[in-house]
Amino acid sequence: MKWENNRQSDQVEDRRNNPGGGVPGGRRLGGRGVGLGTVVIALVAGWALGINPLTVLSVLSGGDLAPSAQVESAPAGPASAPSDEMGRFVASVLGGTEDVWGQIFQANGAQYAKPRLVLFRGATPTACGTGQAAMGPFYCPGDQKVYIDLSFYDTLKRQLGAPGDFAQAYVIAHEVGHHVQNLMGITGKMDQMRGRVSEREYNQMSVRVELQADCFAGIWAHHNQKSGAILEPGDVEEALNAAAAIGDDALQRKSQGQVVPDSFTHGSSEQRQRWFHTGLKTGNVQACDTFASRTL
Incomplete structure (x- = not known):
């Protein structure tokens, strides 16, 4: 993956020199997070309401893209440009996602609101409560920030068997x-349904949300593949391998020796690979409509 000479985002907030992040006991402030490692929210999908969530793309023609609910944000330090290699890598990948989604939103008559990305170690305060490394990378709608403890990349490589810088980039693109x-309105509107469905239905809807995020990551990869900006031979395979490694069936088989499909919250390895590949192949947001799809 060729990233060294690419533009770095100025939206990186580095808290790694502040272990624990001054966590004041994990008070929940509002909003909840979505992560690759552990589900800390179910973004309830329009599928449950009989609505195609991608119809919210009409919002892009001039509607309000910001989440409707306003919540108190956790203390935030100034955005900074990390000087270490991994920090610069993250900033470069985030910058690439900004370029891709900025173009897509602009093509639909709207402006893309960039997320912040927080690097931390161990634990840190967020608008979704205390973020912990054990959660894996996650996105908090309450403050519109992606949170990553870079130790997850060691887990991805050594324990889950998914090495490679493009696999690491896929993780960021998924959280973005x-x-x-969130900007499309799916998070805020569908979160109102939380608690109104059974646990099994809740899990099924969470799977559709996660698979759409995988497809959106594929869209980011599509635009980079088309431009030839960063992709090198083997990069796509690294991302597909990572998608397979964090499939619910693969994680359950590794941790408990059996697979329980009704408890899936992110999708199987095959599903995650397929939806990432859908975004990669088409580069089309409409093609990422996991909610209207009868089969995942």
Whole structure:
């Protein structure tokens, strides 16, 4: 992956020198997070309401893209440009997502609101409560920030068998996909349904949300593949391998020796690969309509 000479985002907030992030006991402030490692929210999909959430693309023609609910944000330090290699890598990937989604939103008559990305170690305060490394990377709609403890990349490589810088970039692009869902109105509108459905239905809807974020990550990869800006031979395979490694069936088989499909919250390895590939192949937001799809 060729990233060294690419534009770095100025939306990176580095808290790694402040272990624990001054967490004041994990008070929940509002909003809830969505992560690759552990589900800390179910963004309830329009599928449950009989609505195609991608119809919210009409919002892009001039509607309000910001979440309707206003919540108190956790303390935030100034955005900074990390000087270490991994920090610069993250800033470069985030910058690439900004370019891609900025173009897509602009083509639909709207301006893309960039998310912040917070680097932390161990734990940190967020508008969704205390963020912890054990959650894996996650997105908090309450403050529109992506949170990453970079130790997750070691887990991805050593424990889950998914090495490679493009696999790491896929993780960021997936979380940014949740930010895009938030801007599209899916998060705020469908979160109102939380608690109104059974646990099984809740899980099924969470799967559709996660698979759409995988598809959105594929859209980011599509535009980079088309431009030839960063992709090198083997990069796409790294992302597909990562998608397979964090499939619910793969994680359940590794942790408990059996697979329980009704408990899936992110989708199977095959599903995650397929939806990432859908975004990669088409580069089309409409093609990422996991909610209207009868089969995942």
